[in-house]
Every structure is written in C-alpha cells, then in structure tokens.
C-alpha cells in the first residue's frame with residue numbers, strides 16, 4: 216500500500232501522557248483487568264474503540280456552532296435529512312442518540328416474538344436488541360469469516376446457501392428481516408461485496424423478506440469494493456456507497472463511526488410505514504422525531520461528517536493506517552486476522568496465547584498485558600464478549616480476538632509504531648502470560664463491566 220500523508224493538517228491537539236509501569240499496574244488492578252474500566256487519564260494511546268472517538272473537522276465544528284436547538288422542526292434535522300438523501304439515497308430519517316437507539320426501535324418495529332433474524336455474524340448490541348424484541352439471531356456469514364488466516368477479500372459476505380436453508384427451515388413468514396452489516400465488526404472489520412449484496416437482495420425479493428443493513432462502517436466497505444471488486448476501480452467510494460444502499464430497504468447507523476461524530480445515530484428507510492412506526496416509538500425512547508435524543512448541533516455535525524467520511528483521500532489514508540499497523544505486526548510474526556479490515560487490527564489471541572484454553576480468557580488477558588506494557592488500550596472481542604446462551608452456558612466463538620481499534624483522524628503512524636513495538640514485545644514474552652478468571656460477572660453485555668483476576 217503506497218504510503219500517503221494525512222489528507223488534512225492538524226489545527227488543534229489534546230495532550231496525552233505516558234504513565235509508568237507502576238501506575239499501570241495499579242490502574243489495571245483497580246479496573247479488574249478490564250480495559251473498559253480504565254480511566255482515560257491512565258491510557259496513553261486509546262485503541263479501545265473507533266466509536267465516538269474520531270476527530271471532527273473545522274467544517275463540522277462550524278456546523279455545530281450553527282446548530283438549531285428548537286425543540287421541534289429544527290433546521291439541523293433538515294440538514295441531516297438532506298445529507299442522508301443526497302449521500303445515501305433514502306428519503307426518510309429518524310435520528311436516535313446512537314446506533315443502539317436505532318437498533319432498539321427497528322427491532323421493536325420489524326420483529327414479532329418467535330421470529331428469526333439472519334445476519335452476517337453477530338454484533339453484541341444488535342443481537343441483544345433482536346433478542347429483547349423476541350427474535351432469534353442466526354449467523355449466515357460465509358465460513359471464511361470465522362478463519363483468521365483466510366485471505367478471502369470479502370469475508371463479510373452472506374452465505375446464500377445458509378440463508379436459503381434458514382428460509383426453508385423456518386418459513387419466510389417467520390423471518391423478520393435479513394440484517395447485512397457493512398463492514399462486519401466482529402469478523403475483523405471485513406467487507407461485503409456488491410455482488411453479494413445483489414445476491415442477498417434477490418433472495419429477499421424472491422421470498423418477500425425485508426433486507427435491512429447495519430451501515431455503521433459503510434464508507435469503509437465501499438472503499439474495499441472500489442479496491443477489491445472487479446468493475447469498481449474507477450468509481451468513487453461515495454458512488455459505490457449509494458449503490459450498496461440501493462439494494463437495501465433501510466439502515467441502522469451508528470454515526471459515531473462512519474459519520475465522524477462523538478455521538479449520534481439514525482434509522483433511514485424508503486417505506487413511510489416504517490417511518491411512522493419509528494416516529495411513534497422515538498418519542499417514547501429518544502425524543503421528538505426531529506432530534507431523537509440529540510442536540511441540534513449534533514445533527515448538524517453528523518450531516519457534515521457523513522459526507523466527509525465518503526471522501527476517497529480520507530478513506531485511503533484511514534484504511535492505509537490500519538494496514539500499516541497490520542503489516543508491521545505480521546512482519547514480526549504476530550498472529551492477526553487477515554486481511555486487515557477497515558477500522559482495526561484484530562490480534563488472534565487464541566494463536567498468540569496458544570498455551571491457554573479459551574476458558575482462561577486469553578483475549579481478556581492479552582488486552583490487559585498490552586496495557587501493562589505500554590498504556591495502549593485495546594478491547595477484548597472473544598469469549599467474554601460472546602456472553603452466555605439462553606441455557607446460561609458460555610458461548611465459545613471461533614474467533615478469540617483482541618481489537619486494536621483506530622479512531623479516525625486522531626493518531627499518526629508514529630503512534631502506530633509505538634503500538635506495534637508494544638505488541639511485538641508482549642508477543643516475545645507470550646509464554647509468561649497466564650489466564651484470567653471472572654471475579655464479578657455482569658448479567659448483560661458482560662464485557663462492559665465485569666471484573667477479572669489472574670488465575
């Protein structure tokens with residue numbers, strides 16, 4: 216990947232501090248060996264998440280200053296509707312405070328208790344809201360997605376055979392909707408091809424099933440189509456994103472990723488009946504249909520950000536930075552999910568710590584070790600994140616990963632070098648790393664607030 220410089224210059228900085236090893240030992244103990252429970256001031260380079268952690272542009276800050284805080288009918292809402300219509304091609308928008316607000320509403324609208332929701336690998340909050348609405352999630356992603364070493368260029372693809380088999384098994388009338396996430400976070404930020412989107416559309420049309428999309432990282436997915444799928448090299452990522460979305464009936468969006476804002480989300484759709492139901496629910500759970508739990512200034516910042524995120528120079532640098540970190544780690548023999556995805560490098564913790572069983576929580580332990588080594592904060596994406604099934608048993612996902620998640624427009628490759636050096640140091644002494652056990656297990660989305668101790 217030809218290195219390119221950041222397609223922007225920095226106009227404001229936020230100082231970060233390097234802590235001592237002693238300070239980090241105290242901090243990780245106080246956090247129960249859970250990187251979610253660390254204080255920001257105790258973190259040097261924060262790769263916990265790309266969600267809400269991106270840097271806004273001067274244009275977004277300018278738009279924010281012009282936010283219309285009218286309770287109803289604010290100009291800011293009109294600006295968001297126009298931005299979604301012009302960039303994504305949907306006429307109707309219902310803002311929510313963030314992605315899971317949109318997941319909550321659409322799950323209530325589309326799912327009848329007992330129905331099934333096939334999708335390309337689970338995401339924690341998405342599956343939870345589907346289950347809270349009485350639905351059952353079914354993973355219909357291609358097998359390669361569960362193989363960290365597979366170099367399939369579109370590991371986010373839906374397996375048409377698995378989807379058809381589920382329809383045949385439960386009946387199309389018992390499928391609430393098909394959910395296609397672009398990209399697939401838990402598979403390693405892996406994209407879906409346009410060809411696959413068309414194929415899934417055809418299946419849904421043939422059976423009369425709604426096709427919904429979790430479009431949270433759609434700009435990055437569009438860039439991968441441009442650079443990996445035949446016939447798209449000469450297209451802009453923005454035009455590819457519109458074509459992707461032309462194949463789906465609506466979307467949930469966490470604006471905190473590919474809309475480059477610190478808070479925000481929305482539903483977008485073509486069917487006015489869904490809009491009307493969303494408007495009934497949004498006033499109960501989020502606020503007026505024209506603000507959905509957000510300040511007017513947030514809507515304006517999101518309207519500008521969703522357009523900026525589709526810029527090819529920005530995407531080439533952003534995704535190139537992920538690849539840079541991934542290549543440095545691969546060159547040193549560190550096991551990672553290949554090919555590197557759009558928003559993070561995922562360490563294969565099962566291979567990294569192959570002397571530990573999955574029940575010794577290798578990814579949780581590795582994330583804590585990386586923090587101890589350098590103050591770099593990563594996120595566990597393995598057995599702890601997968602939670603327990605409806606029988607109360609620990610789910611055992613094939614992927615036991617640590618996610619090094621890169622915020623947008625925040626860090627330079629010098630920071631990536633610090634991260635790579637740290638992970639390589641930890642890899643060199645991996646045999647000294649032991650497992651962790653729960654000392655407190657929270658009942659819901661346990662990865663957020665559980666606490667652990669060395670075994």
Ligand SMILES: CC1=C(O)/C(=C\N=C(/Cc2ccccc2)C(=O)O)C(COP(=O)(O)O)=CN1
Pocket residue numbers: 263264265266313314315316338339340341396400429431469470471479480
């Ligand atoms: C594909 C996708 C996402 O990645 C997503 C949020 N991701 C997050 C934030 C997060 C959420 C849950 C556990 C840990 C971290 C991420 O760190 O990756 C949401 C919810 O959006 P929300 O956070 O705005 O509610 C919907 N879909």
